[in-house]
Amino acid sequence: MKSESSLSSIDIVTTPNNLERPLHVLEKPKVLLVRPPQLFYFGVWPKGPRLGLPIGLLSIATYLKDRRIDVEVYDCFVEGDTFKGNTFNPSNSVFSGNLVNQWIRNFEDGGVAAKDIKNKEEMLHFGASWGQLKKDLKRLQPDIVGLTNLFRENTNETIKAAELIRQVLPDTVIVVGGPNASALPEYILDESPAVDIIGLGDGERIMHEIVEWVQGNRSLSTIESIMYRDSKINVSTPKRELLTDLDELGHIDYNLLKLERYFTYERNGIMARNKLSYDGAERSVSLVTSRGCPYKCSFCSIHIHAGRKYRRYSVEHVLDHIENLTKKHGVNHIHFEDDNLTLDRKRFMELMNGIIDRKLKFTWDTPNGTFANALDEEMMVLIKKTGCTYLIVAPESGDQWVIDNVIGKQPLTLDNVTRIFQLAKKIGIDMQAFYIIGFPRETLKQINTTLEFAMDALKKYDVLPHMAMARADPGTDLFAEAQMNGHLVTDVAVSNTGGVHSDMFTRHLIKNKEFDPESLGKINESFHRTAIRVSSIKTLKHLLRKPSIALSSISYFFKNFRKSETIRDNIIKLFFCRLFYLNSLSRISEYENKQKIA
Ligand code: SF4
CATH class of the missing domain: 3.80.30.20 (tm_1862 like domain)
Structure with a gap:
């Protein structure tokens, strides 16, 4: 566990892939699916980010494994040489000093403006350190890395992880997917030259087709529902037909995760959900x-x-x-x-x-x-x-x-x-x-x-x-209406200080005449x-x-x-x-x- 301020910055490295064809055509590329570590402000109980299993990554990993592709899940939440599952125990809360305030934060779900956080040094790093991730990337040497970006609150960590991967493995293909990546694909590509491809929507078939591209069996432009950079311009491929029979995705293989580590955390009060x-x-x-x-x-x-x-x-x-x-x-x-x-x-x-x-x-x-x-x-x-x-x-x-x-x-x-x-x-x-x-x-x-x-x-x-x-998130009708009529108030906030998940992120709240x-x-x-x-x-x-x-x-x-x-x-x-x-x-x-x- 480290405070954010003690992390050294990571240099941005531009992707070497021009993506018309992969840099290296590989018969058996190795895929690593990564959930980055998280930064967050902690409030009260439970003390830690939302620890749920990375079920999106797990489903993709299962789908690839069923097709005999070499795949591994690296969930920073439970990785690290020093994992004990009970070491995450912050002693101060950003809302310490007032029981009612702490109590309220457990009910609220609106986020807290960054300006209201008293001590920014209290921002904590949960999961494997950046140094540990770097070390493990060198050891694992994946050819394709898939990063999950679930929430707007995790965008910064996703970008930081992509940049670290590019620094350690200059030739690796970096793909980002997940709900927030689907909502903000251009933002992520523009903010991070290290990212090669954004997967839009369900990730299983997209990742499989990216493997086929690296194997030299198809061109990138034939993969539907992705966005990538072509000569510095962001290009979207046509939207794919959604898979309706989800049974086709196979039976989830829990052996791809270190399941007991999640339960160890739960026993120590860092839970998937309040329950x-x-x-x-x-x-x-x-x-x-x-x-x-x-x-x-x-x-x-x-x-x-x-x-x-x-x-x-x-x-x-x-x-x-x-x-x-x-x-x-x-x-x-x-x-x-x-x-x-x-x-x-x-x-x-x-x-x-x-x-x-x-x-x-x-x-x-x-x-x-x-x-x-x-x-x-x-x-x-x-x-x-x-x-x-x-x-x-x-x-x-x-x-x-x-x-x-x-x-x-x-x-x-x-x-x-x-x-x-x-x-x-x-x-x-x-x-x-x-x-x-x-x-x-x-x-x-x-x-x-x-x-x-x-x-x-x-x-x-x-x-x-x-x-x-x-909260008006880009891509919603609420955002469009509020933006058109001048109702948006944009600030930087941390979300769910009750301990669910949070890095600094831009949020859009609403104002009107009343x-x-x-x-x-x-x-x-x-x-x-x-x-x-x-x-x-x-x-x-x-x-x-x-x-x-x-x-x-x-x-x-x-x-x-x-x-x-x-x-x-x-x-x-x-x-x-x-x-x-x-x-x-x-x-x-x-x-x-x-x-x-x-
Ligand atoms: S569209 Fe409405 S009902 Fe459907 S998931 Fe969203 S909030 Fe729930």
């Missing part, structure tokens, strides 16, 4: 059963990478995948990362029933949210039976006019959202909800309607709110203060009513207490990983009792 935490649930993985979403929410950039067509793995394929994870790799918690897991009701019901029929034992959640209109009571009962610890829905707004006319999330109705909240409470499923405030055509009155809706849902149905300020980012930030903070008070009081009342849960939580607190962290952080962990799950807790204590008997 309900109980004994034995540390072995969690992220899994995607579908790609793409047919809806057109104005703020959403998913279509740029994954398209608007809902594409899926077959139910049998997903069940085999889960069986492999639970039975061969000891996984006991799955984060379904689909953008819309419940969109196809028939398929979803088959999946849930298949889990029951095959007696697959694990708990699960949906960190990216589900579409409330697609849910009904029969589905909710199966969701509970199959071990869902929390379900997230994304109404986005509490004002139907804003949903219909500003966000464009039709056919979502607030009546349906409320119906699902009621059902969840009745059946005993913990719910969380995503909301966004601050769209260009939104009024303060409409924002207040959303705040009231969210607070009402928390008070009546225990629905934990995640209230974010609208609000600006500063006034909106205050409204948001005040909302979260109230939400936290309400949640905490609810939790305490629940504990008084259910002494067995109070006892098991005390035992959890002492068992999971980390001396290396402050008492405050341990208390925050207790609430965010356990006590805010009012409905699930009853089931969890039953589960733990059964475990003890077993």
Whole structure:
């Protein structure tokens, strides 16, 4: 672990490939797929970046391996000679000194302006050092390197990694892919002369065809959905037809990852996602059963990478995948990362029933949210039976006019959202909800309607709110509208200081006649203060009513207490990983009792 300031700068080296033909034609090129290390500001619990498995790289690696291509995954998060999985333990938080502020950051998802960060020296480097990466690149000598760039927040590290690779391996072909690369291909090519090719969208077939190009079996211009530099001009090839039957991508080969290292981190509190935490649930993985979403929410950039067509793995394929994870790799918690897991009701019901029929034992959640209109009571009962610890829905707004006319999330109705909240409470499923405030055509009155809706849902149905300020990402309708009408406010920020992921990045917030980012930030903070008070009081009342849960939580607190962290952080962990799950807790204590008997 090093602070950013101690890193030496890396010289930019221009690519030697003119790309009409590869510099070296190789019969058996070696491919290395890399997730770069990350820089981020840390806040409170969990203390580390989002640690999820690099599932995109893993799928590409599986696809290449199935075609007998020499491929390896190098995930900087778990690489390094000194890996212990418990060494990442920052002692200060950028929000230290104020418990309420720390608490709020765990609920918020809006990012923090760089100017508000007190001590920039606290920016930390997570994962293998640049020196370690350099050493390993020299040892591994790949002919093609694929870099993943998932979030806007990771753009700088991606570019830095590309430049380092070019410095160490001047002849290597460097490809960058992932959702952010798909959204900003020209920016990355212009900013980094070291990068040769940007892959746009699904990476499996693109990387395979790049291997074929290096083998001398095709020209680069025949590879669809890529962008590359030709005589200093960025050239895009035609868009490829999206793969609809995802089974064609094969069965994920987890032996391509150092899986146990991720679980070691989880045991030490650096988690893939915030999740309900109980004994034995540390072995969690992220899994995607579908790609793409047919809806057109104005703020959403998913279509740029994954398209608007809902594409899926077959139910049998997903069940085999889960069986492999639970039975061969000891996984006991799955984060379904689909953008819309419940969109196809028939398929979803088959999946849930298949889990029951095959007696697959694990708990699960949906960190990216589900579409409330697609849910009904029969589905909710199966969701509970199959071990869902929390379900997230994304109404986005509490004002139907804003949903219909500003966000464009039709056919979502607030009546349906409320119906699902009621059902969840009745059946005993913990719910969380995503909301966004601050769209260009939104009024303060409409924002207040959303705040009231969210607070009402928390008070009546225990629905934990995640209230974010609208962020306009390039490529979205929201960005186009805000840019055209002069509503954009651009600054440099760090994102998710609760510890998810973050380097400095440029963000675009919104202002209009009634609000600006500063006034909106205050409204948001005040909302979260109230939400936290309400949640905490609810939790305490629940504990008084259910002494067995109070006892098991005390035992959890002492068992999971980390001396290396402050008492405050341990208390925050207790609430965010356990006590805010009012409905699930009853089931969890039953589960733990059964475990003890077993
Ligand atoms: S439903 Fe979700 S994934 Fe689909 S467009 Fe809207 S925000 Fe994006």
